[in-house]
Amino acid sequence: MDITQFIQQLVNGLSLGAIYALIALGYTMVYGVLRFINFAHGDIYMLGAFFGLGLAPRMQRIFPGSHSIPGALAILIASMLLCAAIGVLIERLVYRPLRDRPRLTVLITAIGVSLFIQNVTQLLCGADPKAFPELIPVRAIEGLGDLTVLTSQATVILVTLILLFGLHFIVQKTKLGMAMRALSLNPTACLLVGVNNNTVISFTFALGSALAAAAGILVALDSPSIEPMMGNVPGIKAFVAAVLGGIGNIPGAALGGLIIGVTETLVVGYVSPAFRDAIAFAILILILLFKPDGLLGKSEREKV
Amino acid sequence: MSRTSGQVLVLAVLALGVLPFQQTWGAEAVIKVGEYASLSGGTASFGSASHKGTVLAVEEINAAGGVLGKQIQLITEDTQSKAGEASTAVRKLISQDKVVAILGEIASSRSLEAAPICQEAKIPMISPGSTNPKVTEVGDYIFRICFIDPFQGTVMAKFALDSLKVKNVAVLTDVKQDYSVGLAQFFREYLTAHGGVVAKEQSYSSGDKDFRAQLTSIKSSKPEAVFLPGYYNEVALIVKQAEQLGLKVPFLGGDGWDSSSLVEIGGQSMEGQYFSNHFSPEDNAPQIQSFVKNFQTKYNQTPDAMAALGYDSARFLADAIRRAGSTDPVKLRDALASTKNFGGVTGSITINAQRNATKSADILVIKGGKFKFMQTVAP
Amino acid sequence: MDSRLILLLSLVASGVAALCSGWLDPYYYDVCISIGINIILAVSLNLVNGYTGQFSLGHAGFMAVGAYTSASITNALAVKFTGMPIGAAEVVFVLALFLGGLAAAIAGLAVGIPSLRLRGDYLAIVTLGFGEIIRVLILNMDFLGAARGLSVTWHNTNFFWTFGLASFAVYVVYNLVHSTYGRGFVTVRDDEIAAEAVGINTTKYKVIAFATAAFFAGLAGGLYAHYKQYLTPEGFNFFKSVDIVVMVILGGMGSTAGVVAAAIILTLLPELLRMLSHLPWIPEPVQPWLENRLILYSLLLIILMLTRPQGLFGNVEFLRKFMAARRAGK
Numbered sequence A: 001m002d003i004t005q006f007i008q009q010l011v012n013g014l015s016l017g018a019i020y021a022l023i024a025l026g027y028t029m030v031y032g033v034l035r036f037i038n039f040a041h042g043d044i045y046m047l048g049a050f051f052g053l054g055l056a057p058r059m060q061r062i063f064p065g066s067h068s069i070p071g072a073l074a075i076l077i078a079s080m081l082l083c084a085a086i087g088v089l090i091e092r093l094v095y096r097p098l099r100d101r102p103r104l105t106v107l108i109t110a111i112g113v114s115l116f117i118q119n120v121t122q123l124l125c126g127a128d129p130k131a132f133p134e135l136i137p138v139r140a141i142e143g144l145g146d147l148t149v150l151t152s153q154a155t156v157i158l159v160t161l162i163l164l165f166g167l168h169f170i171v172q173k174t175k176l177g178m179a180m181r182a183l184s185l186n187p188t189a190c191l192l193v194g195v196n197n198n199t200v201i202s203f204t205f206a207l208g209s210a211l212a213a214a215a216g217i218l219v220a221l222d223s224p225s226i227e228p229m230m231g232n233v234p235g236i237k238a239f240v241a242a243v244l245g246g247i248g249n250i251p252g253a254a255l256g257g258l259i260i261g262v263t264e265t266l267v268v269g270y271v272s273p274a275f276r277d278a279i280a281f282a283i284l285i286l287i288l289l290f291k292p293d294g295l296l297g298k299s300e301r302e303k304v
Numbered sequence B: 001m002s003r004t005s006g007q008v009l010v011l012a013v014l015a016l017g018v019l020p021f022q023q024t025w026g027a028e029a030v031i032k033v034g035e036y037a038s039l040s041g042g043t044a045s046f047g048s049a050s051h052k053g054t055v056l057a058v059e060e061i062n063a064a065g066g067v068l069g070k071q072i073q074l075i076t077e078d079t080q081s082k083a084g085e086a087s088t089a090v091r092k093l094i095s096q097d098k099v100v101a102i103l104g105e106i107a108s109s110r111s112l113e114a115a116p117i118c119q120e121a122k123i124p125m126i127s128p129g130s131t132n133p134k135v136t137e138v139g140d141y142i143f144r145i146c147f148i149d150p151f152q153g154t155v156m157a158k159f160a161l162d163s164l165k166v167k168n169v170a171v172l173t174d175v176k177q178d179y180s181v182g183l184a185q186f187f188r189e190y191l192t193a194h195g196g197v198v199a200k201e202q203s204y205s206s207g208d209k210d211f212r213a214q215l216t217s218i219k220s221s222k223p224e225a226v227f228l229p230g231y232y233n234e235v236a237l238i239v240k241q242a243e244q245l246g247l248k249v250p251f252l253g254g255d256g257w258d259s260s261s262l263v264e265i266g267g268q269s270m271e272g273q274y275f276s277n278h279f280s281p282e283d284n285a286p287q288i289q290s291f292v293k294n295f296q297t298k299y300n301q302t303p304d305a306m307a308a309l310g311y312d313s314a315r316f317l318a319d320a321i322r323r324a325g326s327t328d329p330v331k332l333r334d335a336l337a338s339t340k341n342f343g344g345v346t347g348s349i350t351i352n353a354q355r356n357a358t359k360s361a362d363i364l365v366i367k368g369g370k371f372k373f374m375q376t377v378a379p
Numbered sequence C: 001m002d003s004r005l006i007l008l009l010s011l012v013a014s015g016v017a018a019l020c021s022g023w024l025d026p027y028y029y030d031v032c033i034s035i036g037i038n039i040i041l042a043v044s045l046n047l048v049n050g051y052t053g054q055f056s057l058g059h060a061g062f063m064a065v066g067a068y069t070s071a072s073i074t075n076a077l078a079v080k081f082t083g084m085p086i087g088a089a090e091v092v093f094v095l096a097l098f099l100g101g102l103a104a105a106i107a108g109l110a111v112g113i114p115s116l117r118l119r120g121d122y123l124a125i126v127t128l129g130f131g132e133i134i135r136v137l138i139l140n141m142d143f144l145g146a147a148r149g150l151s152v153t154w155h156n157t158n159f160f161w162t163f164g165l166a167s168f169a170v171y172v173v174y175n176l177v178h179s180t181y182g183r184g185f186v187t188v189r190d191d192e193i194a195a196e197a198v199g200i201n202t203t204k205y206k207v208i209a210f211a212t213a214a215f216f217a218g219l220a221g222g223l224y225a226h227y228k229q230y231l232t233p234e235g236f237n238f239f240k241s242v243d244i245v246v247m248v249i250l251g252g253m254g255s256t257a258g259v260v261a262a263a264i265i266l267t268l269l270p271e272l273l274r275m276l277s278h279l280p281w282i283p284e285p286v287q288p289w290l291e292n293r294l295i296l297y298s299l300l301l302i303i304l305m306l307t308r309p310q311g312l313f314g315n316v317e318f319l320r321k322f323m324a325a326r327r328a329g330k
Helices: A003-034 A041-062 A069-098 A103-125 A151-173 A175-185 A187-192 A197-222 A232-245 A250-271 A273-290 B003-018 B044-063 B085-095 B108-121 B149-163 B178-193 B212-220 B232-244 B260-270 B286-299 B305-324 B329-337 C003-023 C026-051 C059-080 C086-115 C120-139 C159-177 C180-190 C192-197 C202-228 C238-250 C256-277 C287-291 C293-307 C316-329
Strands: B030-037 B071-078 B101-103 B125-127 B142-144 B168-174 B197-204 B225-227 B251-253 B274-277 B342-344 B347-351 B361-367 B370-377
Touching (some): A003 A041, A003 A151, A003 A232, A069 A103, A069 A197, A103 C238, A151 A197, A175 A187, A175 A197, A187 A197, A232 A250, A232 A273, A232 C120, B030 B044, B030 B305, B044 B071, B044 B305, B071 B085, B071 B305, B085 B101, B085 B108, B108 B125, B108 B142, B125 B305, B149 B225, B149 B274, B149 B361, B168 B178, B168 B212, B178 B197, B197 B212, B212 B232, B232 B260, B260 B361, B274 B370, B286 B305, B305 B329, B305 B342, C003 C159, C026 C202, C026 C238, C026 C256, C059 C120, C086 C159, C086 C202, C120 C238, C159 C180, C159 C202, C159 C256, C180 C202, C238 C256, C238 C293, C287 C293
Parallel strands (some): B168 B197, B225 B251, B251 B274
Antiparallel strands (some): B361 B370
16 A cells, blocks of 8 residues: 555544534534434535635735744634524524423424524525635645645644633533533532533533534635535534534544544545545444444443 | 215215316417416426516517417416326316417426327327437427436536546436436446446435445545536535535536525535536527516516526417417427427527427536536537 | 225325326426435334434435445346336335345444444434535446446336335334334334433434434335436435435424425425526516526525424424314303
């Protein structure tokens, strides 16, 4: 086997996996606190990219000159904030009234929300794919020989790492993060010790949506074509990644995303691209059969 | 559940089935034409492009006084890019709206679902963009105005062997699109039969964003060119990612490439790539220029191949109604079948015995972000 | 009334309906067939999602197995026996339908046995994955037409088979649920651990529910194949499964009558929205919002879930008691 080609595929897989990881974090956090699958999460990722597209010309005016790093950062942060707001809004309007209902009901509602976001975006922006502006100069990093690593791929991996550490800090070191962890263990006990569960849940949605928005912008940097249905497939795969890592477990989601991204790329590159969309599910089924709580998940014994 | 309520319901369902609903319409002062297109869902970008072209054509025809002294009323149904939806939509158009002919669809899969219904009802159907040869094989009421897969696949294989003088060609197919699978099949057949070699076969699915795995393995097979019969959404990304990975060989494609988005998304990397198309927007023919201008005025965007085909499908039908002198299905069918050298924006269309359009293909090269005419290949 | 008698009556009614359907407008005919097929799909899924409390998101996958199996059989035979007498063709058709159902049931067992020890969301996602894997497999099988789709030669699905089989599905599910098995299903749903504790073989009930549901999904797939006469893998994607789940939930899980009603309503709804989008007096700016039926559909879905989470007919039981009380009062 050609070793350069293998490393090349590995790099490709890592940058893809980083995107899955960022989306998977949102799924896993929401599942952690509310125990439900937020199917509209993939569409928040799509909205992130579309906000980036809309914001780019405006930011260009504030930060003149093409490819300015502050400009790109401003777009990233603004889009994350907008999506965080939308995430909170959806939770407040739709999911909160359903909180004590059967999970199936909430899941179907989430699918409804997902369809709604997609189709409204399609109506407002058109169905044709849009070219995403080149926010940073995309070229191959020099000095790596036959290996091609693009600045965009490096950015994806780097920004993902920064966001992961940021998230780790928030969850482990801040009060809200502690409340999130407490809530995922026992919501009633949380209320008893004076945690405002609603605030914490809103915060979780904001955090997850912001990460999805970042994923949207990053993916658009790397493959600059965005359209309203782009959230469907990555959304489902990221969910699989979250389950793979042990749903509710934050490092697990990141790990799951990377594993799915790398495996997918390797199978496509070395075996056959024909079954790409089935790979994630095949891994999932195997994992669930042999380790049903995911790689890093804690086994949850159901009590009588 | 209560036992009786269940029973009542079962019977109610059955009763619903036998109720004969009928709607009657008065004598119409308009000619009703049905259209089914994917205006929402996964392939909405193609469906709405063709729909825009069709609407523009109908408006122009009506502004010029209509056909046979009557205005054309276009009734559009959205198939939502969903299987099963096309047949329902077409049945509704035929039996409820009493349309005289049907335009649609872009996707061969949905055309194949609707065609048997049009055939059975003896309502002519004209597909603007379904390239699968099977579509018109359904029956003598089914027509198309686009190329079929064998023609375009063969044209590009010939072009690769004779004009580009390459023998070792990799093929990258979109497995989700029958169009792409069809083109790849006929390309491969011609290439291997005339001394060429398929260096590597790879595939992807529409909607993918990352093609580096496939491209990395194509690169390692060292092809002289890559045949990429996909749609512009993915093509632009693929060619861009190929350039970034250092795979610098010519890419060849079909009419699915034709869209201004191709260059917007693909940018510099699209320079020097080739594809076959129905027409060249560079063409100075007044008809093409006025179509491009009117389309831009109405929709504020440049028309792509789908829009041009949608536009032609409506004008092609109107022309046949004029020649038939009536909307009688049999006369209309005969008029459609005897179309010769109809001057469409997508080329001069002659309908052959298989009810397919025979028209020549233009091979275009992308230069300076524009599609430049290279050569014409006659069928 | 005896449920067998009702089945018999329904079958006769289906036959009469089939005889009369010649007069029916083809568009309404089309919608009615869709209703019948959706009833089979929804009622069978209800056995898993409603009565047994499991969560399957892969019903479209089983439907695909049935559709492709039965279509392959009749397509193969259509070439060999062109001049078959009408009766023989019907027999072959029904056999093909049942073989399709059987293939789907085997697929159901294949997914069911290993994955049924998973619970709730995990099972949901495995069934979703299974449905997608089936779709991707078909997409890569050239003899099934792959992306080009599979044309089906025969057009045998009519009112009799559709509504006859729909009645049969309702009959089987109804009787299954009201048998010892039914109590097993409901026990598994209500408290799996307690069920196990009292010695109920929960896996057995889950597998039975799964395989039965898959069988009927396969039947529905066969009917679909021989009505639409064209199959494409994209027709059996995740969203198709979601459509069926929505019917079950809207019908009030675990109520066969409710689910039947929901299947009817949800098949008619898009058609009503279609009519709505063509109304001439709708102002221009509103038109595109109505034309994109999925926007309205999703909005209605959200609103219904918010306002009637027990399903449209979750209260049928209550209504019946209310009526009984009124009658008693008189």
